[in-house]
Structure formats: structure tokens, C-alpha cells
Amino acid sequence: MQSNSRQSARQSGAEAGWRVGVLYSRTGVTAATGSEHFYGTVLAIEEINAAGGVDGRLLDPVAYDARSDPDEYHRLASRMLQDDDVTVIFGCSTSSSRKAVLPVIERYNALLWYCSIYEGFEYSPNVIYTGAVPNQNSMQLAAYLLRNHGQRFFLVGADYIYPRESNRIMRDMVEQHGGEIVDEVYLPSDAEPDALDEVVRQINAAQPDVVFSTLIGRGARKFYQLYRERGIDPARIPIASLTMTEGETHMIGPELCGSHIVSASYLNTLNLDGNKRFLKSWRARFGDQPASMWSEMAYNQVHLFALALARTKNLDTAKLVESIHEVEFDSPEGVLRIDPENNHAILTPRIAVCRPDGAFDIVWEGRSPIKPDPYLISYGLAEFWLDGEQA
Known part of the structure; x- marks a missing residue:
């Protein structure tokens, strides 16, 4: 478990920006899905920063390619939390990669945002699950x-x-x-x-x-x-x-x-105003590459995080999770909220x-x-x- 003094030091450091981790696979067997997760994350970060960031500070991403390898996910998540002053990670495209990083996320009391659909039968106070369950x-x-x-x-x-x-x-x-x-x-x-x-x-x-x-x-x-x-x-x-x-x-x-x-x-x-706004931004940034649920869910969760961070004004994991339960985002698929009972999205x-x-x-x-x-x-x-x- 990360000590309070260590977490406070991270919060007070790097005042120029909010350091966050981005950990998806842009190569290997899941490169297509991981790349879409990455692009959705990039678009949301760029939108938030273009609007002035959160509380006057820009999001400052540290990004790695885990190469579709669960062992690499574990290693890189550890590197982010131990060496890169990261306490929030947007990442993982498969259950095997999520399972690989979960022990280190919990050990350091960090927060993982997981945007893929998955099989369910899991709960962690250190994970926000924004993809669908069965x-x-x-x-x-x-x-x-x-x-x-x-x-x-x-x-x-x-x-x-x-x-x-x-x-x-x-x-x-x-x-x-x-x-x-x-x-x-x-x-x-x-x-x-x-x-x-x-x-x-x-x-x-x-x-x-x-x-x-x-x-x-x-x-x-x-x-x-x-x-x-x-x-x-x-x-x-x-x-x-x-x-x-x-x-x-x-x-x-x-x-x-x-x-x-x-x-x-x-x-x-989808014929929704939120989706029209999203697709306009997506096409301006990525051209003819089609948006899908992989990019959209990744995009959504970064905006949800920013809304929660605007309330807490710090990266304390417990305070962020509490705040996440109190915000909602007018996403491309409709108003998006997180269920406080299990940290999963209402979809x-x-x-x-x-x-x-x-x-x-x-x-x-x-x-x-x-x-x-x-x-x-x-x-x-x-x-x-x-x-x-x-x-």
C-alpha cells in the first residue's frame, strides 16, 4: 500500500500538470483494439487540455506500448507507479492484461480506468470499469x-x-x-x-x-x-x-x-448530439479512420476522470473514486454514470x-x-x- 506521505509528495510535485499513465498495446495481437483505446484517450486529453486543463493544470500523459503481453503490462504498470510519478492509469484492453496489472495497482493504491467490455465477476476499489458486463x-x-x-x-x-x-x-x-x-x-x-x-x-x-x-x-x-x-x-x-x-x-x-x-x-x-460532437472532433483529428466503441469508451473515461478531478483538485485515490460516483458525462452513447455499488458503468x-x-x-x-x-x-x-x- 502506498504511504500517505508518498502520495502527498506526488500530488504536490509536477505542478505544471496532472501526471497520468496511458498503457495500451499498439503492437501485437490486440494492436487494433489497443490502438483505438489509445486514440480515444489522446482525443479526450487533447480536448481537456485545449479547454485549459483541470483547475488550471494540463493533463500530462506518460504512455507506453505493452505489446499485447500481460507480463509487459505488469512491468510497465510497475514502472509508471514506481518511477514515473503516476497514480492514475488509463489502460489494458483484455482481461488477461487487467489481471496482470491489478496486483500492482492495489499494492500502490493507484487507480486503473479499464474501458473494455469484460466477463464480469470482479470488483476492486482501485478500478473504474467503464465497459459493459454480461x-x-x-x-x-x-x-x-x-x-x-x-x-x-x-x-x-x-x-x-x-x-x-x-x-x-x-x-x-x-x-x-x-x-x-x-x-x-x-x-x-x-x-x-x-x-x-x-x-x-x-x-x-x-x-x-x-x-x-x-x-x-x-x-x-x-x-x-x-x-x-x-x-x-x-x-x-x-x-x-x-x-x-x-x-x-x-x-x-x-x-x-x-x-x-x-x-x-x-x-x-447513433443519432445523439453527444455522438455528433464526438464524431466531429474525431474526424478533425483522425480523418477517415472510423470511431468505434473501443475509442469511444476510452474517450469517455478520460472525461469522467477530469470531471471528478475538478471536484477533488488532487489525485488521492479514495477521494477521486468518491467524486467519480457524483459526476456524469454527456457521452457519445448518452449520459454516462458510474454505479457507486461496484464501480462499473451504467450503460x-x-x-x-x-x-x-x-x-x-x-x-x-x-x-x-x-x-x-x-x-x-x-x-x-x-x-x-x-x-x-x-x-
Whole structure:
């Protein structure tokens, strides 16, 4: 645990700016997602600093590339906290990287802002979780698929905690409501094309009603390409995902992604004033590169942090967390708040279908934001059946 004197020294030092850490992977298997997290973070920091910073001081980022390696995440987080006068880190794109840095975050009583969706079943007083948990995306996706696509599901995922837990939850929900899992397959995070091709052949042989994919990174993108190359029609057997968004559809080839499905709290086709402002800033800074939930969630959490910091005027972790529970941000996906019961974001679930141009049409959205339930205490789909509600 970091001593009070050490934390006070850090607060009084570097008066020219508020030192913060930025720790994402811009190389390696999760480079696409990590880079989008990085760009969203950069945009928010630049906006805040252009407006004068917080309490007259600019945000002063220290950024490292963790190269998609959990050990590197741990090493660099330790370096930030021990050597770089950092007590707040925006970082990590996967559960494996978050798990790698959590011990050092807690040891030094620092604050991690984690903006990826994840499998839930975690709480730390030293983490603010701004991505969706299963009761804000998986449950709604299961209900939508069972109602609109059929009972037979094929599950494929990368072999680490997030895909395995997400698939366990999906299996339970599908079987609980009369569906069937025809197969469940796991591959390395950076799976070789031959292994991915074999899974596509298995899907072709099984002829499920839908494929639920928790593959990530380069392997996921190659999987979508092989799917069409092997003649599977997404209009008949779509791939449903929690992670495949606008940035990666353009990397895959938009024409290959039509009819595939995603469950997410943010799509860049949202017709909200906050999203129009965000996209205007995004395009001015990054041009034609599409914004997605990865960049948007990273952007949101920096603005939430700045609002909380404006109240505390110091980086004391406990005071910041208390303040975070009292602020809200008019984000691109709607008003964003953090639940004081568990430090997770209150989010509106949405389901969208990909168009041949790589953008998404929202086909369903929740009536209102849903409180996060990371431990699935209210397990089951009864309250999430879609009742014919359309966007």
C-alpha cells in the first residue's frame, strides 16, 4: 500500500500538470483494439487540455506500448507507479492484461480506468470499469438471437479467461431457454489460418443457426474473411459478437461483414448530439479512420476522470473514486454514470447488424440504461426478453 506521505509528495510535485499513465498495446495481437483505446484517450486529453486543463493544470500523459503481453503490462504498470510519478492509469484492453496489472495497482493504491467490455465477476476499489458486463450485452444478445435466428449455437473463442467465461455465460443462457450448443471450440489468441479454416469447415458441417465468436485481434479478422471465402452466407448463419466493431470491419473488408451482428453500448451511427460532437472532433483529428466503441469508451473515461478531478483538485485515490460516483458525462452513447455499488458503468445495451459498407444499423436498444450486475446476481433472461421493442 502506498504511504500517505508518498502520495502527498506526488500530488504536490509536477505542478505544471496532472501526471497520468496511458498503457495500451499498439503492437501485437490486440494492436487494433489497443490502438483505438489509445486514440480515444489522446482525443479526450487533447480536448481537456485545449479547454485549459483541470483547475488550471494540463493533463500530462506518460504512455507506453505493452505489446499485447500481460507480463509487459505488469512491468510497465510497475514502472509508471514506481518511477514515473503516476497514480492514475488509463489502460489494458483484455482481461488477461487487467489481471496482470491489478496486483500492482492495489499494492500502490493507484487507480486503473479499464474501458473494455469484460466477463464480469470482479470488483476492486482501485478500478473504474467503464465497459459493459454480461447483463449489459450478452443477455440481450442471447435473447435477440434465440428470438430471431434459432436455437442452435456454435461457440468459438480465443483460449483465455474472457472468451471462456463469456461462452460459459452464453451456454447457460441458451440452454436455460431451450437452445442447444452444437459445439464449443477454442484456439490460441493469434490462431494460425489453417486452424481457423478448420473451424469454418466444422461450422459448415454443423450448420448451426448462429455462430457466437469470442475470437480476438488478427485471428478474429481472418476468421471473418475465411467465413465468406468458404461460402457461408452471413444472412443465413451470422456471426454474432461482442467485440467486432467499425474499425475492424474496415480492416476485414466491409463487403465481407454484411449481416453479421454485434451487441454493444455504442455504435457510431447513433443519432445523439453527444455522438455528433464526438464524431466531429474525431474526424478533425483522425480523418477517415472510423470511431468505434473501443475509442469511444476510452474517450469517455478520460472525461469522467477530469470531471471528478475538478471536484477533488488532487489525485488521492479514495477521494477521486468518491467524486467519480457524483459526476456524469454527456457521452457519445448518452449520459454516462458510474454505479457507486461496484464501480462499473451504467450503460444502455444495443444490438446492431453490419451493413456492406462496414457501418452498423441498430436493430434494438434498451428502453433505458441498465445498472451493471458484474456478478449476475439476477441471473436469467426474463427481464431482458425484447418484447418486440425496436430501435
